[in-house]
Amino acid sequence: MKPLVTIMYGLLYPAVLGAIAYNLLPYLFNRFPKVVSERHTRLQVILGFFIALHFIADFAFIQEFSHDYGWLQFFLDLAVVFSLYNAFWALRLDGNQVKESEILPRRLAGWMACVYLAFLLWSEIERSQSTFVEHWPVLLAITATAFITFTVLTLRPRIWIITAAIFFFGVIETISSFKLLTLASQ
Numbered sequence: 001m002k003p004l005v006t007i008m009y010g011l012l013y014p015a016v017l018g019a020i021a022y023n024l025l026p027y028l029f030n031r032f033p034k035v036v037s038e039r040h041t042r043l044q045v046i047l048g049f050f051i052a053l054h055f056i057a058d059f060a061f062i063q064e065f066s067h068d069y070g071w072l073q074f075f076l077d078l079a080v081v082f083s084l085y086n087a088f089w090a091l092r093l094d095g096n097q098v099k100e101s102e103i104l105p106r107r108l109a110g111w112m113a114c115v116y117l118a119f120l121l122w123s124e125i126e127r128s129q130s131t132f133v134e135h136w137p138v139l140l141a142i143t144a145t146a147f148i149t150f151t152v153l154t155l156r157p158r159i160w161i162i163t164a165a166i167f168f169f170g171v172i173e174t175i176s177s178f179k180l181l182t183l184a185s186q
Helices: 002-028 032-037 039-065 071-089 105-127 133-155 159-185
Strands: none
Touching: 002 039, 002 071, 039 071, 039 105, 039 159, 071 105, 105 133, 105 159, 133 159
């Protein structure tokens, strides 16, 4: 199903990552004083970068390790793209003045739980086809822990815990993805 791969990895992932970058980059250049002076804006921008980190790690990992890409993988990838974009949207980084209370922590945590649910389903599909079968239990444990964490945070949202969870799981996902990519290239 080559057209599905092209649509997902040649169009949708880059388009959504570009939209995220388009909304983040002004905060580094035009609105940098606002980022420095306003705590909630700093929080929004930091969370935005962590979500972008998730996006990049997921893109690199799935593109490399997806085998026999079919409709099911396409729809799971679509769910990941949609969920990560909506998690980013929950930060309200649209350039308008927002208060910390207007960051939507319940939606942010809920969309991140959806991301990790899609990761769990995707992992189960790919597990039997992977050349890294010995690493799947660790990846599955990390993904399941992230899913449970964000599900709980959806029920009891605390923005600082959500921030720490997005940072922690983003770093873990990035390290494990690039470690497996390094192993694959050897």
